[in-house]
Amino acid sequence: MATEPTQTSFKKSPGTIDRNNAVISLRGVYRSFGDMPVLKGVDLDVFKGENVVVLGRSGSGKSVLIKIIVGLLLPDSGTVRVLGLDVDNLAPRELRQLRSKIGFSFQSSALYDGMNVRANLEVPLVRNKRNLTRKEIDEAVAQVLDDVGLSQTINQMPSELSGGQKKRIGIARTLILHPDIMLYDEPTAGLDPVTSEEINALINQVQQRYNSSAVIITHDLTCARFTGDRVVMLSDGNFIRQGSFDEVFASDDTRVQNFYNYNFIIKA
Amino acid sequence: MKAFLLRMYDIYEFLVRFYKEAFLPPYEYKEIINQFFDVGIRSLSIISLTGFITGLVFTKQSRSSLAEFGATSWLPSLMAIAIIRALAPLVTALIVAGKVGSHIGAELGSMKVTEQIEAMEVSSTNPFKFLVVSRILATTCILPVLAAYMGLVGMLGAYVNVHLNEETSFTTFFQAAFVRISFVDIGVLVFKSAVYGFTIGFTGCFNGYYADHGTVGVGRAANMSVVVSMFLIFVEEMLIVQLVNSYLH
Numbered sequence: 001m002a003t004e005p006t007q008t009s010f011k012k013s014p015g016t017i018d019r020n021n022a023v024i025s026l027r028g029v030y031r032s033f034g035d036m037p038v039l040k041g042v043d044l045d046v047f048k049g050e051n052v053v054v055l056g057r058s059g060s061g062k063s064v065l066i067k068i069i070v071g072l073l074l075p076d077s078g079t080v081r082v083l084g085l086d087v088d089n090l091a092p093r094e095l096r097q098l099r100s101k102i103g104f105s106f107q108s109s110a111l112y113d114g115m116n117v118r119a120n121l122e123v124p125l126v127r128n129k130r131n132l133t134r135k136e137i138d139e140a141v142a143q144v145l146d147d148v149g150l151s152q153t154i155n156q157m158p159s160e161l162s163g164g165q166k167k168r169i170g171i172a173r174t175l176i177l178h179p180d181i182m183l184y185d186e187p188t189a190g191l192d193p194v195t196s197e198e199i200n201a202l203i204n205q206v207q208q209r210y211n212s213s214a215v216i217i218t219h220d221l222t223c224a225r226f227t228g229d230r231v232v233m234l235s236d237g238n239f240i241r242q243g244s245f246d247e248v249f250a251s252d253d254t255r256v257q258n259f260y261n262y263n264f265i266i267k268a
Numbered sequence: 269m270k271a272f273l274l275r276m277y278d279i280y281e282f283l284v285r286f287y288k289e290a291f292l293p294p295y296e297y298k299e300i301i302n303q304f305f306d307v308g309i310r311s312l313s314i315i316s317l318t319g320f321i322t323g324l325v326f327t328k329q330s331r332s333s334l335a336e337f338g339a340t341s342w343l344p345s346l347m348a349i350a351i352i353r354a355l356a357p358l359v360t361a362l363i364v365a366g367k368v369g370s371h372i373g374a375e376l377g378s379m380k381v382t383e384q385i386e387a388m389e390v391s392s393t394n395p396f397k398f399l400v401v402s403r404i405l406a407t408t409c410i411l412p413v414l415a416a417y418m419g420l421v422g423m424l425g426a427y428v429n430v431h432l433n434e435e436t437s438f439t440t441f442f443q444a445a446f447v448r449i450s451f452v453d454i455g456v457l458v459f460k461s462a463v464y465g466f467t468i469g470f471t472g473c474f475n476g477y478y479a480d481h482g483t484v485g486v487g488r489a490a491n492m493s494v495v496v497s498m499f500l501i502f503v504e505e506m507l508i509v510q511l512v513n514s515y516l517h
Contacts, residue, residue, distance in 0.1 A: 070390050072386055072389065072390065096392045096394070097392070099389070099390050099391070099392040100391075100392035102390065104387070104390040104391070106383050106386070106387055108382055108383055110382060110383040110384050110386065110387035111384075111387075112379075112384055112387075112388075113378070113379070113382075113384070114375070123388070123391065123393055123398075124391035124392060124393055127294075127392065127393045127394075128392050128393075130294070170387075173387075173391065174391065177391070177392070
């Protein structure tokens, strides 16, 4: 195994993982686009309080996997159970109720360009909790902004924020509904190392403060090492390895070793 | 042919979903009102200008023909018929299609390709209700108001031309103008404009909501929103005029 990437940031402290309570359960999930199979019978359990990192090369189907979990894409075959519900059999209203318990942080942050930070945060809140007073809404917005350390940006437009700030506001927008599950799509992509470190710390803080479970899609080994309780490696449409970070990269599989070495060379 | 039929099915599905989402609660009151102001105010200045110029120029162009028969006194009523029955709804619709339709197509298209619509879906917000229903309702309800406003401004333009040439008073001009205009004409103006408004909102939202292929798709959505809605407006104009002339006049 090559030299480990260095990291000095907030390290995830072991939380309480309930191994008898799978909040996400995928069985034999198959998904193709045209003639191109992307996922070939994937099985995955994510337990209450657990952060699972899905590693893989670009185009390996990582983002497809979390879009299937949240019901944005349907599997061609297989079952997807989230919080005890079959995602692909839910009526639109039931799916919306389920999604209110899932936070999804997009790779691009996906903030609403035409609204300032406050309005961005209020959109999911006022539509899911319709009886809130103005004061309660303001308090909830202030709380999540404080959680991500960006209280001063409340009246700014997304175009006035840096890449790291956008990521944080994107995460804050999901936290405002106090989700049971967080899904992060490439949370550190395109960020400088210091900001990436801050995002990694934030992911761990969120998990501890909200007692949530998370699936973190990334190809960043530093992010994987310091946010994941368990790491699974996706390649050729299947999980080829899973376990702790060290267990996964102790493998002699050339696909795993190449992924590790290239990642490290780039960082070096 | 298969692609065309699939597109038609998408349009049908979009239309059915619109009616379903428009009538079922919860309603996005705040966003609908925002869109009312947005669509109305964004178009007001250009509609004032084009309405006035249309009335002025159309009167000037018609004068010489009527003068040959010594019938310039018919100008006010001729202009009222032309503006209220045809020009105001049609010109207003074409301007709103260019200004608002393209904006809706580009805005929703860029939201689609930057995953903002997906972000609404996963945050348990109904993007169709929030983005599509509010915009289609806004264009449908505001266009009759804008068309009526353009009719008045157009008549003012016509009055300016008539006044400069014949020194006709304001009261005399408008009394002569509205002699030939009935409530049916006003009703048809409102109906036509509402149909055009729906067409503009629907076309813009449909093209934006289904935009793909990144920024190229955004440009295509904006372009298609204008081209298709203008084409449909002319087709609808032809059909409505046929119907109105057959049954109401």
